[in-house]
Amino acid sequence: MYVLWILLIPFFLSIVLLYFYFRLYYGWGSLFTEECIQPPRPLVTDKKSRDKVLKQGFSQDKIPPNLDALVIGSGVGGLAAAAALAKAGKRVLVLEQHDQAGGSCHTFQEHGYEFDVGLHYVGQMHEGGMFRVIMDQLTDGQLQWNRLGDQYDSVIIGHKVYRLYAGKQEFPDSLKNQFPGEEEAIDKFVTLMKKVARHVPLLAMLKMIPHYLALFLLKSGLLHRLSPVFRLAESSHQDVVGRLTSNKELQTMFSYLFYGVPPNDSSFMINALLLHHYKRGAWYPRGGSSEIAFHMIPVIERAGGMVLVRAPVKRILLNNGRATGVAVQKKDKEICIYAPVVISDAGIFNTYEHLLPPEVRNTPEVDSLLSSLxxxxxxxxxxxxxxxxxxxxxxxxxxxxxxxxxxxxxxxxxxxxxxxxxxxxxxxxxxxxxxxxxxxxxxxxxxxxxxxxxxxxxxxxxxxxxxxxxxxxxxxxxxxxxxxxxxxxxxxxxxxxxxxxxxxxxxxxxxxxxxxxxxxxxxxxxxxAEQNCSRYQCEIIGRMRSQTVVPGLYLTGQDVFSSGVAGAVHGGLLCASAVLNKILYIDLLMLKKRLKRRIRQRRS
Structure with missing residues (x-):
């Protein structure tokens, strides 16, 4: 253990020095402040008023001048990156091919009914929680959340019904009541779940440090000594839970949040994070999932940016190998838009296989990465x-x-x-x-x-x-x-x-x-990209980052970090951190500490 701490001290010192270097060089001001949070305004239900925000149609005369960045796609990853950049005063244009903004968080109405298409519930929205702090900052506190009941999920396995309850203690206790004799396995699983949740920021670190440093940590073996989260990321979920219990139904309860990958090919870290995400409860946006885009867009517009729909990007423009803009297809002509930074929320496959020329896709670095996914x-x-x-x-x-x-x-x-x-x-x-x-x-x-x-x-x-x-x-x-x-x-x-x-x-x-x-x-x-064990090998984690092989081109969204709304938002923050050369998470952590201190004072 002593040797491990000797190895860790230079690492943490380098992180601190890196942080102060960025803050001194790029300015001391934090993008995230308590002052930006405004009292929530009444819910807007008027269709015309909502369409002005969510369905602003593309035309050449609406393109803001002197753009700092272009974002391809208005999914929550694209909007999160754009909103964070807007907080830094950047003028960002978001281009969406669909007829409304929001990606998988948009809603549609038919025959008097309204349906969401991708968001079903979100965790960690309790007061003072990190994800709540993030979403409040990206929407100026206008996005409101309704907490689901304490019993947020039921799972039917064959003919038996099991129930999940929210609460630090209620979560494991309810499982123990339903699986008598499995108390030790449940305690061990919860311990591993907490360990993953505490150490997962190191995965973000692996994506933010220079790639050569990430490779050094990996090849030297230091990475796995830093934290058990890297071993748990690479471990099959089935292998880990199989060592905890032979009870198949309990194994299913540890794996029930399905995202398309069987337990024997999914990362234990991802499954543990998903369960931990809802341990304190589950929430749903008041007014529906389209409220996320509805309240992020004004943040982008306030800095001079825009979110325009019916704007299908056909290709990313390159000049001497550098991304310089995009071409939007309108009827029978292309409209070229230029900016020094291009961000793709279209996903890693769409970006490399459809938006960039074949010579980029066929480079050894890109080919080896895509072949791993x-x-x-x-x-x-x-x-x-x-x-x-x-x-x-x-x-x-x-x-x-x-x-x-x-x-x-x-x-x-x-x-x-x-x-x-x-x-x-x-x-x-x-x-x-x-x-x-x-x-x-x-x-x-x-x-x-x-x-x-x-x-x-x-x-x-x-x-x-x-x-x-x-x-x-x-x-x-x-x-x-x-x-x-x-x-x-x-x-x-x-x-x-x-x-x-x-x-x-x-x-x-x-x-x-x-x-x-x-x-x-x-x-x-x-x-x-598939959320399987291959994707969460440490080498791939380090390479699935916002920076791309094309200078000036960045990725955001689920493929940068992980799946779901939370994963896409974190992908957006990692992207904005890369573009701004700021470690935005440090500002957020400092803000979270201040807010928690206020909460404790208010409750005492």
Missing amino acids: QYGMGCFLVFVGICGASDELGLKSTNLWIYSESDLNSLMEKFQSLEWEEVCEQLPLMFITFPSAKDPTYSQRHPGHSCMTLLTMAPYDWFHQWSGQKPRQRGDEYQGMKMQLAEHMVERAIKEFPQLQGKIEYMEAATPVSNEYYLRAPKGSMYG
Whole structure:
């Protein structure tokens, strides 16, 4: 241990010196302050007022002059990077190919119902929590959150129902009550979960330090001595939990937050982070998930930037190998827009394979990185409109995860081999959630209406023959195929919630090619590059950073850090840190400490 501390002292000294170097050279002012947090204004429900923010259409005369940066894509990763840069006074133009901003956090309305498309719930939004501090700063405190009930998730395994409860002590205690005799395994898992959560900032460090230093730490063996998080990142989730318990159902409870990868090929670190993310509770945006973009965009605009939609970027412009701007395709002509910094929220595959010329994609450095990654799993979503308010129907904010058996590795292997009819009839895994029950404003905005979202995994190959075709032009075979699965999923949901019988008024389904069309998600992937063990090898972690092989070009979003809303936001902060040459997390940590001190004083 003494030797380890001798090794750590120079490392931490270098981090401190690096921090003060950046602060002295680039200015002492913090981007993040308590003063920017304003009292929340009333919820804006007027469609025209919201469209002015979320659906500002692209035209050449709207391009701000003297841009500091361009962002391709308005997903939460792109908006987070743009908002952080705007806090530094940078003029940023965000370009979105869809007809509204927000990426997977946008919503749509049909037949009087409103549906979210990607955000189902978010953790760590408790007062003083780091993610809450981050989101407050990126929205000036205007984004409000509604906490779900203490019992935020239920998991059905075969015919048994297990429940997850929020709270530092309630979380493990509830598991112990449901799995008597497994107390030691649960305690060990929670200990590992805490260890991962405490040490995960070191992964961000690995992406921010110079790449040559990251390689030195890796090849010298010092990296794994610094923290156990690097070993846990590379470890299979199944290997770790298999050593804790042989109880398959408890193993499933340690793995139930499904993102398309079986436990034997997923990183233990990611699964542990996901469970820890909700340990203090789960939250949902008041007003729906589109509120995230609605409140980030004004921060960008205040610095002179814009977020423009219907602006499909066709290529990144290069000059002597440096990114200098983008070309937007409008009808039969290209409109070139220039800026010294170009940021891509389009994902690592889209960026290198479609937006850059082949000679960049084929460089050994890029080719070896992309060869180490896989396209992520697609999903199949069903959006259901229900007659009646959520409270009248007894619908709760609790999410329901359904697995037909306890061995998730075997289940997912079987899933891949099933014929279409078998998938529809057996439905090996499914997720059910009621967005209208999570948001108390839903009943005010859509009186007498409720909504339900159903989800299952869906390999892209099921629907690849319709790739590239526009919605509603894919023919009867496509429509019949997707609605066949949708109807079976609704029938399964009604078994769990019989009060919905006869109440369903609207139903629509989205396939991986829907995600590919509306979100430009490669092969309809839910969470960017596959979240498997290969991606979380330390060498790949160090290379999956914001800086690219092209000077002036940066990446943001899920592929930079990890999956989901939180992962995409952290990708945005890492990107902004790289562009600004500031370690933004240090400012955030200092702000968080000040806020927690105020909270303690207020409560004492």
